[in-house]
Structure formats: structure tokens, C-alpha cells
Amino acid sequence: MEEQNPESLAGAESHGAEAGHGGAEAAHGGHSPLSVFEIERVIPMHIGGIDVSITNSAIYMIIAVLAITLFLTVGMRGRALVPGRWQSMAELSYEFIAKMVRDNAGSEGRKYFPFIFTLFMFILFANLIGMIPFSFTVTSHIIVTFALAAVVFLGVTAIGFIRHGASFLKLFVPSGVPIFLLPLMVVIELLSYLTRPVSLSLRLFANMMAGHTMLEVFGGFVIALGILGGWAPLAFIVALTGLEVGIAMLQAYVFTILTCIYLNDALHPHH
Amino acid sequence: MEAEAARLIGAGLATIALAGVGVGIGNIFGSFVSGALRNPAAAPKVFGNVLLGFALTEAIALFALLIAFLLLFAV
Amino acid sequence: MPQLNPEFFAPQLVWLAITFTILYFLMARIVLPRISGVLENREQRIQSDLEKAEKLKAEADEVLAAYNKAQADARAQAQAELQKAAAAIAAEAAKREEAFAATLAERGAEAEQRIAATKTAAMAELRTIATDVAGAVMTKLTDTKVPPAQIEAAVDSAIGARS
Numbered sequence: 001m002e003e004q005n006p007e008s009l010a011g012a013e014s015h016g017a018e019a020g021h022g023g024a025e026a027a028h029g030g031h032s033p034l035s036v037f038e039i040e041r042v043i044p045m046h047i048g049g050i051d052v053s054i055t056n057s058a059i060y061m062i063i064a065v066l067a068i069t070l071f072l073t074v075g076m077r078g079r080a081l082v083p084g085r086w087q088s089m090a091e092l093s094y095e096f097i098a099k100m101v102r103d104n105a106g107s108e109g110r111k112y113f114p115f116i117f118t119l120f121m122f123i124l125f126a127n128l129i130g131m132i133p134f135s136f137t138v139t140s141h142i143i144v145t146f147a148l149a150a151v152v153f154l155g156v157t158a159i160g161f162i163r164h165g166a167s168f169l170k171l172f173v174p175s176g177v178p179i180f181l182l183p184l185m186v187v188i189e190l191l192s193y194l195t196r197p198v199s200l201s202l203r204l205f206a207n208m209m210a211g212h213t214m215l216e217v218f219g220g221f222v223i224a225l226g227i228l229g230g231w232a233p234l235a236f237i238v239a240l241t242g243l244e245v246g247i248a249m250l251q252a253y254v255f256t257i258l259t260c261i262y263l264n265d266a267l268h269p270h271h
Numbered sequence: 272m273e274a275e276a277a278r279l280i281g282a283g284l285a286t287i288a289l290a291g292v293g294v295g296i297g298n299i300f301g302s303f304v305s306g307a308l309r310n311p312a313a314a315p316k317v318f319g320n321v322l323l324g325f326a327l328t329e330a331i332a333l334f335a336l337l338i339a340f341l342l343l344f345a346v
Numbered sequence: 347m348p349q350l351n352p353e354f355f356a357p358q359l360v361w362l363a364i365t366f367t368i369l370y371f372l373m374a375r376i377v378l379p380r381i382s383g384v385l386e387n388r389e390q391r392i393q394s395d396l397e398k399a400e401k402l403k404a405e406a407d408e409v410l411a412a413y414n415k416a417q418a419d420a421r422a423q424a425q426a427e428l429q430k431a432a433a434a435i436a437a438e439a440a441k442r443e444e445a446f447a448a449t450l451a452e453r454g455a456e457a458e459q460r461i462a463a464t465k466t467a468a469m470a471e472l473r474t475i476a477t478d479v480a481g482a483v484m485t486k487l488t489d490t491k492v493p494p495a496q497i498e499a500a501v502d503s504a505i506g507a508r509s
Contacts, residue, residue, distance in 0.1 A: 034344060034347055039354040051356040058361035065369045072377045079384045081391060087384075094381045114374035122369055143355045144362055199330070206333035207326075209349070213340070254326040345347045 033216035037140055037209065057144070060136045064125040072121075093121070097256065104260035108267045115155075116263075119148065120256040127208065127248030131241065139251075140208040142201065149201035152259050160266035171269040200258055207251045211244040282342040288335030295328040469505075476501045 043054040075090035083091055097117045101109045109116075123139060130137025138144055160168040172189040173182070218240065221233040303321045307314035348354075477498050484492045 032344075034340075037348040039348060039351075039358070041357075050360065051353075052360045053357045054361070055354060055357050057354070057358050058365075061361050061365040065365045065372070068369060069372050069377065072373075072381070076377070076380050076384060079380070079387075081388055091381060091385060094378070094385070114378055115370065117378060118366070118370045118373045121373070122366060138362075140349070141358060142349050143358050147359055147362055148366075202334060202337070203326075203330035205349070206330065206337045209340070210333050210336050250322060250326050254323060257323065340347065345350055 033213050033220060036136075036212055036216055039141075056136045057138055057141065060126070060129060060138050064122060064129055064138065067129065068121045068125050071125075093117075100257060100260055104257060105264040105267060109260065109263055112159075112263060116256060116259055119152070119259060120252055123148070123204065123255055124249060124252035127252055128245065130208065130212070131245055131248055137208050137212060139204055140212055142205045145201040145205040145208075146197065148255075149197040149204075152200065152262065153197035156259075156262045156266045159263070160269060163267065164269055168266070168269050171265060196262060200255065204251050204255055207247055211240075211247055215240060215244065278342055278346060282339040285335050285339040285342065289332055292328055292332035292335070295331070296325060299324045299328060473498075473501055473505065476505070 039055045039057050041053040041055055042059060045052045045054065072090050072093075075086040078084065078087060080087060094117070097120055098113060101113050101116055105112070126138040129135055130140065160171070172186050172193065174185055174189060177185050215237060218233045218237045222230040222237070224230075225233065299321060303314075303317065306317070477494065480497045480501055481492060481494060484490060484497070
């Protein structure tokens, strides 16, 4: 146990056979299934004591931004009255999010539509680009998803206080509860409110990480079983990849719709 | 007990949470199918909610999986 | 897990902030207004097309109503014309029939007259013949000469009794 600090595990090949490592790594010939999540500095940089190195994560973030921008601007380039396939997709994503905001946060949510749209597209493209073999999944890092969730949480809380002042705190006082239960309910409501960023970020992070780890583990089985027996896990990987693409979209949707629901709480705290 | 063994046992125990999640996901889709058979016209309207419920429930399983991973690789 | 390595928290956060902010401004300033512009444009176009279609439909309805009215008018006129013609024909037929009946009656009267004249003539002839025959028969049978006046009287009475 004492020899297993994260750094030593990151480069697990060196002591994969040692006592500290379980069967999973032995099955992969010392190649950890978590090595897809490794971050490398491509261009090391430090500004004012802060590490701003361009890592593979940063490169994939930039790729995601470029892909989103290309997808939406090239698709809408024609501005055709009767949209083609590509323009339809761009418009569809716009209308999908617009409808989600309208249905879940009401008409006041319209102001925050650009942010929610950006959030959805960023997560969706980060997830989907991560599904390309040998690429890196930005959202499989807890710090990234937690930062996004924290921005949502802090933003929503700020909106709630700015729009409703102290009466926003009524959100934590459910109506129609017996008076002797009220202190308990307030504590529960407060706790559930405060765990929102944690659950929001963990959900996305855990989904992405579990999916990719599972693919890696089955990829290890393909190698371990060789040319004769490796086809079964390979077929499973293909099916699993389809599922993971679905999960990638679903998780982007879930993250966004929960943001809309939280925003609705901030806009209309007295339900 | 050896610490290494305790770690592995703990990781295994963490996956017990999957039982509850299995019940939950089964319940979601079972309810959806029985509801959809009663009123097929309303089925497409609630399918989004079904997926949302599935994702939220599945996330619970992944939290357990995360604990298992933490035990296996990070502790 | 590599995710829990704090060494790489700072660069990820910095680049997340940079890329997300850039993406936000790209979306909010350029992309979304463009898409919403296209959608609004289409909405307006569809609206105006619908209005135009509505107008055209009203016009078509009007034309149809006018056509129906014209047709009904023409039919009524034709009906009237037809009735008039039928009445005229009927009147003509009645007139001709009347004329025909008149001529027929005239001719019938004429013929009757002629028959009556012939009949009286024949009657007169008959009388003379009967008188002659009676005289001759009397002479042949009885060899007596009956005065013609007496025979005539007898024949007359016989005829009178007969007719």
C-alpha cells in the first residue's frame, strides 16, 4: 500500500508484476487500463508561477472548440431557406437546446441560452471526440467536469440571489411541511443543494471514465486471448463503442438539462 | 488481514451497489414498457424522461464503480 | 488514477477557462445570432407565404362563387327561354288545332248538307219512281187506270208511314 502513490501507478509498466497490483493489470501485461487518461505536456509553459503548459487535454479542448465552430458556421454558411443536411443538423442542435431551455427554465431562461448552448456543445463534442480511437477525452477528468459544474453552481446561485435577494433562501424551506420537521427538511434541502456540483461533475466524469476504462479492459482481453479467442471481446468492443457514443450524447444532455433545472430553481424559487 | 487483501475486498464490496442500481434501472424500463403498452400514444413523450432517469440511476452505479477504482488504483 | 494528480490541475483549468470563454463568445456573438436569424427569416417567410396562400385561396373562392353564380344565372335563363319556347309552341299547336278543327267542322257540315241534299233528291226521285212503278203495277195487275194524283197520295202516305 505504501508504495502506491498515484505517480508510481501512472507509469505502471515498471512494477506491474509486483504485489501491489491486482489481476487487471497482470492481464494487460503491465499496461494499466487507466493510461488513456494520462496527461502529457506537449509545450511546457509557465506564466507567473502558474503552469499553463499546453497538454494533450488542452489540445483536445482546442480541437473541440474548432470542431464546434466549424460545424456551426460551415453548416450555416449557405443560410439557405430550405436547409441541407448539415444546416439541418446545426439548426436542430440550436432548436433542441432552445426548446430545452424554454421548457425547463421558462422565458426568463432565454437570457442564459448562449451559455447553456455552449455548455452542451462543449461537453457533447468533448465526449464524442473522445470516442475516436487514440484520442483524449477532456471530460474524463474530474477537474474539468468539476470546474464546469462549479461554474454552473456558482452562476445559478448568484442569479438566484441577484434576482430574489434573501428570499432566494426560501428555496430551502419546502412549503406544506409540519413545523417540527422543518429544521430537518431545511438541512436536507441545503445538503442536496450543496451536493449538486459534486453529483453533476461526478456523473459526467464517472460515465466517461468508466466507459473508456471498460473499452480499455476489453481491448486488453483482445490482446490476451490472441488471434483465436480475441474476436469475441472485439465484437463486444464494437457494440460497446456504439453504446458509449449514445452515453456521450446522453451525458451531455443530462448535464445540460440539469443545468436548466437548477437555473429554473434560481429563477422561480417558489414553486 | 493484509492491507492489499483488504483493498481488493473493499473494491469488490463497492460493486454491491450495482444490485440496487440494477433494480432501479429495471424498474425504470419496466414501468416505461408497461406504461407504453397501456397508452402507446404517450410513450414518445415520456421517453426523454426515461433516458434521464436511466442516466441518473446509472450514475449511481458509476459512483460505486468510482469507489472501486479509487480503492484499486488510488489508495 | 491520473485524474487525481494535482500536478495537471492548473493547466487543465487554465485551458478550460480559455477555450470555454472563446467558445462562449463565438457562440453568443457570431454563431447563435446567425442561426436564429436564419430561423426567424424562415419563420417570417413561411408566415408570409401562408398569408399569401390564404389570400389566394380567398380569391379563388371568390372566383368560384362568381362562376357558380354565372352558371346558375345561365341555367335559369335557359330554363326561362325553354319555357317561353315551349309556351309558344304550345300556343301555335293550339291555334293550328283550332283552325284544323274549324275546317274539319266546316267540311263536315258541308258534307252533311250535300248528303242531305242528295238524300232529298233521292227521296224525290224515289217518289216519282215509286209513283211510276205503282201506276205501272196497277195497270199491269188490274188493268185499271188509277189517276196519278191518287197514286201519288198513296205513295206519299206509304213513304210518310215508312219514314
